[in-house]
Every structure is written in C-alpha cells, then in structure tokens.
Amino acid sequence: MDRRDTIKSLLLGSLAGGALLTGCxxxxxxxxxxxxxxxxxxxxxxxxxxxxxxxxLASETFFTEAEIATLAVLCDLIxxxxxxxxxxxxxxxxxxxxxxxKDIPEHQVPLRGGMMxxxxxxxxxxxxxxxxxxxxxxxxxxxxxxxxxEAAPELQPxxxxxxxxRSLTLSGYYTTKMGIESLAYKGxxxxxxxxxPEEVLAEHGLSYDEEWLAKCANPARSEVAEWDEEGNLIS
Amino acid sequence: MxxxxxxxxxxxxxxxxxxxxxxxxxxxxxxxLEVAVLEAGPYFDPAxxxxxxxxxxxxxxxxxxxxxxxxxGDFDAAYGGWEIEGEPYTRAPGTQxxxxxxxxxxxxxNHWGRISLRFGPKDFKRKSIxxxxxxWPIGYEDVKPYYDKVDQLxxxxxxxxxxxxxxxxxxxxxxxxRLHELYYIKAARKAHVTVIPSRLSILTKxxxxxxxxxxxxxxxxxxxTVHADFSxxxxxxxxxxxxxxxxxxxxxAMVREVVANEEGKAVGVSYISKDDRKEYQLNGKVIVxxxxxCGSARILLNSKSRQHPNGLGNSSGLVGKYLHDSTGASGKxxxxxxxxxxxxxxxxxxGFHVYSPWWLDNKKxxxxxxxxxxxxxxxxxxxxxxxxxxTELNRFFGDIGGSYGPGLRDEVRRYYGAVxxxxxxxxxIAREExxxxxxxxxxxxxxxxxxxxxxxxxxQERRQAKHMQETFNEIFHQMDGQRIGPTPGKGEDYGLLxxxxxxxxVGTTRMGKDPKRSVVNEYEQLHxxxxxxxxxxxxxxxxxDKNPTWTILALAWRTSDYIxxxxxxxxxx
Numbered sequence: 074m075d076r077r078d079t080i081k082s083l084l085l086g087s088l089a090g091g092a093l094l095t096g097c098x099x100x101x102x103x104x105x106x107x108x109x110x111x112x113x114x115x116x117x118x119x120x121x122x123x124x125x126x127x128x129x130l131a132s133e134t135f136f137t138e139a140e141i142a143t144l145a146v147l148c149d150l151i152x153x154x155x156x157x158x159x160x161x162x163x164x165x166x167x168x169x170x171x172x173x174x175k176d177i178p179e180h181q182v183p184l185r186g187g188m189m190x191x192x193x194x195x196x197x198x199x200x201x202x203x204x205x206x207x208x209x210x211x212x213x214x215x216x217x218x219x220x221x222x223e224a225a226p227e228l229q230p231x232x233x234x235x236x237x238x239r240s241l242t243l244s245g246y247y248t249t250k251m252g253i254e255s256l257a258y259k260g261x262x263x264x265x266x267x268x269x270p271e272e273v274l275a276e277h278g279l280s281y282d283e284e285w286l287a288k289c290a291n292p293a294r295s296e297v298a299e300w301d302e303e304g305n306l307i308s
Numbered sequence: 309m310x311x312x313x314x315x316x317x318x319x320x321x322x323x324x325x326x327x328x329x330x331x332x333x334x335x336x337x338x339x340x341l342e343v344a345v346l347e348a349g350p351y352f353d354p355a356x357x358x359x360x361x362x363x364x365x366x367x368x369x370x371x372x373x374x375x376x377x378x379x380x381g382d383f384d385a386a387y388g389g390w391e392i393e394g395e396p397y398t399r400a401p402g403t404q405x406x407x408x409x410x411x412x413x414x415x416x417x418n419h420w421g422r423i424s425l426r427f428g429p430k431d432f433k434r435k436s437i438x439x440x441x442x443x444w445p446i447g448y449e450d451v452k453p454y455y456d457k458v459d460q461l462x463x464x465x466x467x468x469x470x471x472x473x474x475x476x477x478x479x480x481x482x483x484x485x486r487l488h489e490l491y492y493i494k495a496a497r498k499a500h501v502t503v504i505p506s507r508l509s510i511l512t513k514x515x516x517x518x519x520x521x522x523x524x525x526x527x528x529x530x531x532x533t534v535h536a537d538f539s540x541x542x543x544x545x546x547x548x549x550x551x552x553x554x555x556x557x558x559x560x561a562m563v564r565e566v567v568a569n570e571e572g573k574a575v576g577v578s579y580i581s582k583d584d585r586k587e588y589q590l591n592g593k594v595i596v597x598x599x600x601x602c603g604s605a606r607i608l609l610n611s612k613s614r615q616h617p618n619g620l621g622n623s624s625g626l627v628g629k630y631l632h633d634s635t636g637a638s639g640k641x642x643x644x645x646x647x648x649x650x651x652x653x654x655x656x657x658x659g660f661h662v663y664s665p666w667w668l669d670n671k672k673x674x675x676x677x678x679x680x681x682x683x684x685x686x687x688x689x690x691x692x693x694x695x696x697x698x699t700e701l702n703r704f705f706g707d708i709g710g711s712y713g714p715g716l717r718d719e720v721r722r723y724y725g726a727v728x729x730x731x732x733x734x735x736x737i738a739r740e741e742x743x744x745x746x747x748x749x750x751x752x753x754x755x756x757x758x759x760x761x762x763x764x765x766x767x768q769e770r771r772q773a774k775h776m777q778e779t780f781n782e783i784f785h786q787m788d789g790q791r792i793g794p795t796p797g798k799g800e801d802y803g804l805l806x807x808x809x810x811x812x813x814v815g816t817t818r819m820g821k822d823p824k825r826s827v828v829n830e831y832e833q834l835h836x837x838x839x840x841x842x843x844x845x846x847x848x849x850x851x852x853d854k855n856p857t858w859t860i861l862a863l864a865w866r867t868s869d870y871i872x873x874x875x876x877x878x879x880x881x
Contacts, residue, residue, distance in 0.1 A: 117383075118358070152712075172371065239716075249366075249367050250365070258687065260688075262525070266655070277487065289483060304477055
C-alpha cells in the first residue's frame with residue numbers, strides 16, 4: 074500500500090466512524106468530537122503540576138550540539154526514508170530522544186556514554202569520530218554491534234547502546250503521524266467494532282462459531298436495554 | 309492552629325469517592341440524606357475537555373505516553389500512582405508492598421480495567437472448602453440481589469454461561485473476539501482451558517438516556533468522554549447530584565482521622581485542605597469510610613482516643629491485618645501465524661474481549677485457590693515502548709540481519725500485532741501476618757502518620773504462579789507461539805509480582821460475626837462504633853480470583869440500605 078492509499082483509507086475510516094457515532098449518540102454534548110474541538114488548545118489533559126513539569130523539561134537542554142548531530146546520523150542510519158515515508162530525523166526523532174533523556178534520566182548515561190564508546194571505537198579503527206567516518210566505515214561499525222546474536226563479547230557495551238537507541242528510535246518514529254501512517258494503524262477513531270473482516274478470517278482459515286456469535290448479537294445498540302427477571306436481554 | 313469546625317451536622321460523612329464511596333453517596337443521598345463526600349484529590353469528570361486524554365494521538369505527549377509522570381502512562385486517567393510526592397509509606401525490612409493511590413474524584417475507578425466479576429458461591433466459603441483463611445459471615449445469596457442491581461445500574465457486558473462459580477448477571481452483548489483472541493480461543497480449548505466472552509462494565513448498548521454508548525476506541529483507562537464505561541463520578545455521583553441528591557463535595561480534602569466525643573462516639577472527621585493546608589472538621593451522624601482498604605485502615609489506626617487507645621474499631625487488634633492483594637504473573641509470545649498482518653481498526657473495547665475464568669479443581673493441585681487469565685495483543689496504537697522488543701523478536705530469525713537500515717520497517721510491520729500476552733490474576737490466602745500498621749517515625753506532608761507495610765508471599769502463591777507459567781506455555785505451544793524471554797523460574801518466584809502491583813488489596817477491616825476476630829459485622833459496621841461503616845475493599849474476608857470492584861459496589865449498596873433502615877429505626881444514635 075503506498076502512502077497516498079494509506080492516508081486515503083485513514084480519512085475514510087475516520088469519516089465512516091464519525092457518521093456512525095453521530096447516529097448512536099443523540100446527546101451532542103457527549104460527542105467526543107465536540108470535546109476534541111473544545112480542548113485542542115495545545116494541552117493534552119494535564120494537571121497544573123504536570124503542565125509545569127513538561128514546561129520545565131522542555132526548557133532544559135541535555136545533549137550537546139555534537140551529540141545531537143551524532144544522534145541524528147545514527148537515527149537515520151537506523152531508520153532511513155523510503156519511497157513513501159520520511160526518515161527518523163524527518164519525524165523529529167532526535168528531538169524526542171532529547172526530551173525523553175531528560176524525562177527518564179536513566180537513559181542519560183547509557184546514551185551519552187554509548188556515543189563516546191562508539192566514537193572511541195571509530196577513532197581506533199578509522200582515526201575519526203563516528204560522524205566523520207565514511208558511510209562504509211559507519212556501516213562496518215554498526216554491523217558489528219547491531220546483531221546481538223553475532224556480536225563479539227568485547228563489543229557488548231556497543232550492543233547494549235545500539236539496542237537502546239534502536240528502541241528509542243522506533244518508539245520515537247512510530248508515535249508520530251508519519252510513523253503511524255507508515256505502520257497503517259487504523260484506529261483511534263470512533264467506530265463500531267463488528268469483528269475481524271471476512272477476508273482476514275479467510276486468510277487465517279478461521280471463522281466465528283455460531284454459538285459465540287449468537288452471544289454477541291447486538292442489533293439495537295442505541296435502544297435502552299431491558300431484561301426479564303432472569304437477566305435475559307429482551308430489548 | 310485552630311481546627312475549623314463547621315456547625316453543620318450531615319446525616320452521613322463519606323470519606324472517599326471511588327467505587328464504595330460513590331455508591332454510598334448515591335444511595336444515601338437519593339434516600340433524602342444530606343451527605344458530605346471528601347476526596348483527597350481534585351475534581352474530575354472524564355467529559356471535561358481540559359482533562360481529556362481520550363482520542364489523543366501519541367505525539368500530543370512529548371514523552372509519547374511514557375509512564376514517567378503517570379504510572380500507566382501520560383494518557384491514563386489516574387492521577388497518582390504507586391509513588392506520590394509528599395505521601396510516602398514504608399515497608400518493614402524483608403517485606404514488600406506497593407501501594408497504588410489515585411487522588412481524584414472517582415479514585416481508582418478512573419483507571420481500572422472495568423473487569424467486573426461477581427464472586428461465586430464458593431468464594432464466600434473458602435475455609436469450608438480448603439481449611440485456609442476464613443469463611444465470610446454472608447454468602448452469595450445475600451449479595452446476589454445487589455449484584456443484579458449493580459449490573460442494571462452501571463451496565464456490564466457478558467454472556468450467560470451457567471458456570472457454577474462464575475454467576476451470570478444482567479448482561480449487555482459482548483463484543484466479538486479480535487483475531488489474536490480467536491487464536492487464543494482455539495489454543496485454550498486444545499489446552500482444556502475454559503474460555504468465554506469477557507465481562508466488563510462498558511456500555512455496548514445504551515442503558516439510559518444520560519450515558520453514551522461505546523464507540524470502540526480501546527481507551528477506557530483514559531476515562532470516557534461519553535461516560536460509556538464505569539467510573540464512580542460519571543455513573544454514581546453525577547447522576548445522584550442531577551437527580552437532586554444533597555451531596556456536598558469536598559475535594560483536595562485529605563482526611564486525617566475520625567473524631568470522637570468525650571464518650572468515645574464518632575462525631576465527624578478531621579481533614580487537611582490541600583488548598584490552604586489548614587485543618588477542618590466535618591460532623592456527621594454516620595461516618596462512612598471508603599478511602600480504600602489501606603486508606604481506611606490508616607484513618608482508623610490514626611483515630612486514637614481515650615476510649616479507643618489502639619485506634620477506632622481496633623479492639624480486636626485486627627485493623628490493618630489480613631491485607632491481601634491478587635497474585636499476578638504474565639508471559640508473552642511471538643505467534644508466527646500473526647506475522648505481516650493486514651491492518652484494520654482492531655481497537656475494540658478497552659480490554660480483552662475473551663477471558664478464561666478459573667477452570668480447575670484445587671484438590672488435584674499443589675496450591676489453593678484459582679486464577680483467571682487475561683489476554684493482550686492486537687493491532688494497538690503505538691506509544692512509548694513500541695519497538696522495544698524487536699531485538700528479542702529478531703532472535704527468532706537468527707541470521708536474517710537487517711536490524712537497522714532499510715529492512716527495519718519490514719521487521720516492524722512483520723511483528724506488528726504478532727505478540728500475544730497472557731496474565732494470570734489469582735487469589736492469595738488472607739493471613740494475619742500480612743498487614744499494614746502506623747509507622748511511628750514517619751508522617752506525610754500533611755503531618756499524618758503514614759503506613760508501614762509487612763507483607764510476604766507464601767508457597768501457596770508461588771506454586772500458583774508456577775502453574776500460571778506452565779499454563780501460559782501450554783497455550784503458547786498450542787498457538788505455535790514462541791515465548792519471548794525465558795520462563796521465570798523458582799529464583800524469580802515464577803514471575804509473581806510484588807504484592808500491591810495488581811491493585812486489588814483488601815482485607816484490612818475484615819468482616820465477621822465475632823468482634824474478637826473481625827473489625828466489621830456483615831453490614832460493614834464497626835463492631836466498636838455503631839455509626840461508623842467501611843465500604844471499600846477492607847471488609848473482604850477473602851479476595852476471590854476475581855477483581856474486587858463489583859463486590860465493593862454490591863456490598864456498599866447493601867450497607868447503604870442498612871444505614872437508611874437503621875437511621876429510620878434510630879439505632880445509630
């Protein structure tokens with residue numbers, strides 16, 4: 074699926090979901106869309122203390138310019154652009170890593186020290202820091218630490234660093250709009266769940282059994298429920 | 309500092325606004341009583357746009373939803389967590405306990421998984437079955453009418469199954485299983501593990517004209533803007549206020565103790581306002597504690613007077629004792645059949661659509677009491693932590709390479725939705741030697757002496773966790789799944805989490821007929837003080853392999869009916 078198709082299907086998904094929701098929620102003041110519009114003022118439901126903490130973290134600086142530059146090179150080597158979607162730096166991953174290192178200070182020494190470890194090794198092998206190495210040299214350095222199963226034991230610090238950086242890069246990338254489109258995640262919109270699509274069931278050789286489906290039958294979900302004395306749903 | 313004492317005398321002063329306090333506020337106020345509700349945190353309504361986290365995208369949080377500010381992540385509704393600045397607790401050496409608190413209107417009902425399981429007939433009579441712990445002084449038949457009423461008032465989906473210890477109720481239709489849940493059903497059946505539709509308090513169908521219907525965003529833990537799931541504010545307190553109930557709400561009010569008069573009779577509570585840090589007193593004919601099992605025990609233990617030198621209601625010495633949380637252990641597996649999935653909106657409701665209630669007979673096992681299994685997986689919305697397991701997952705492919713660079717996107721897509729996690733939540737044995745008490749050396753920032761926990765697991769719980777892991781592995785095997793990471797063994801207590809981590813702690817003011825061996829009677833009324841009641845998890849004699857909320861709600865309703873009756877008969881004066 075190319076990018077245009079993905080975006081199109083996302084849009085269709087949200088439009089369809091919106092229409093369904095309107096049909097099922099008569100009270101306008103309880104529509105999530107109404108809430109969304111009213112609150113899109115830059116916040117995301119913070120308490121005053123949380124807002125203050127976010128602002129303090131945002132005003133601090135942890136990584137040096139040289140470190141950010143190194144992170145940028147590394148992040149894009151980990152997750153480069155492809156034909157449809159931008160790279161890690163296009164999605165702002167280094168900025169995210171800067172924030173998360175301040176937010177979760179346990180990341181600080183492993184990231185800073187990891188970059189130092191890598192520069193030391195780059196210097197020993199190629200007489201230059203990592204960012205000044207050629208593409209081929211950089212690849213050689215990373216190949217040696219990228220696969221934990223195959224890495225030499227003395228390179229373990231590099232393996233641990235690279236694994237952390239890859240994790241943060243993936244988290245940072247796939248939690249952006251670009252990343253979510255690239256993953257083709259289709260949710261976070263109002264909709265009605267009606268089971269796994271037929272073609273997916275067929276692909277997996279699965280089906281819903283009749284007895285189970287009968288329990289899930291819900292033809293009048295916007296009508297107020299009533300039960301008989303035994304607790305059987307009668308409307 | 310002079311304590312500010314309002315002359316007003318409420319019919320009832322309720323401490324806490326979660327499941328128990330919310331229910332008491334609703335039933336008592338709708339009976340015409342004037343009630344005050346004290347809540348230690350701020351006002352909260354999930355429908356308030358300023359507090360909304362529902363339908364947010366991960367990039368709206370600079371930490372992408374990481375748990376560094378809120379324990380369950382930035383988008384979780386619950387304020388607070390296991391650690392709260394200025395509100396410490398301590399542990400006796402060599403023991404463990406983690407105490408989760410939500411400081412906000414509705415308390416922990418804003419966070420929980422909406423898993424709403426009735427206790428069954430056996431769950432009230434465990435001692436008669438296996439000789440351990442104690443029986444409740446009441447049975448399922450006493451609580452059943454209230455479970456029935458809670459089902460219809462709050463709303464719950466599920467299915468009639470006729471299982472002996474998993475009583476059916478008044479259910480709304482459950483949602484159809486997701487893809488990984490279909491795999492689970494197949495595998496569980498092969499492993500001879502019962503599997504049925506889950507039972508969650510989420511409105512898949514309208515139950516009245518004031519609350520909305522679920523629109524399937526899988527985010528109940530964020531608080532629902534259309535009130536389509538249960539939280540105590542949305543479902544109990546706000547409706548009671550709307551229908552004219554006289555409820556005075558005191559938020560940011562941290563209760564210190566129950567105040568007694570010269571004769572030792574409880575006349576009110578004292579609290580510290582977090583807004584001006586001054587101490588106030590509210591007076592009531594009846595005091596209803598619903599501050600959570602440990603919160604209420606702390607208040608009682610701190611309520612010392614000449615007549616109650618060991619704390620109010622503590623002539624038995626049992627306040628704080630018999631503390632017990634559910635057991636919890638988990639495992640996850642990579643399921644190759646779920647690789648490279650076609651994506652579609654698979655959010656569904658905020659939780660699993662199917663689950664496994666306890667299915668075995670403990671007589672044939674080396675541990676007492678059961679557990680249920682919760683199922684995780686699917687095409688979820690990415691948040692902080694997404695992609696962290698790729699190194700582990702790549703191990704299953706050994707030499708394929710491409711762990712960075714152009715191939716990495718394909719790896720991410722390959723694994724997306726291909727991991728299934730299973731969690732066991734089981735019943736531990738309530739034991740007198742597991743308890744909380746007042747730490748004589750430590751106060752919180754409000755000057756209130758804090759709790760010190762003394763809690764250790766026994767081999768009963770460890771062997772149960774071992775059984776969970778064996779069951780998970782069997783089910784993973786039946787799915788042709790590959791467990792991620794090693795199965796925790798004896799040295800790791802089989803992955804058994806620290807007590808408190810499952811947030812089902814109960815038992816600290818346990819119920820019983822004998823005032824020497826229990827704190828409250830069968831109506832959750834203190835043996836030592838007729839006008840003081842406890843309606844949280846404290847009165848539980850034993851926690852079942854079920855989540856406690858539905859039973860807290862049912863018992864709080866039953867107790868509220870009793871309070872109304874006793875006030876009419878003038879028996880509480």
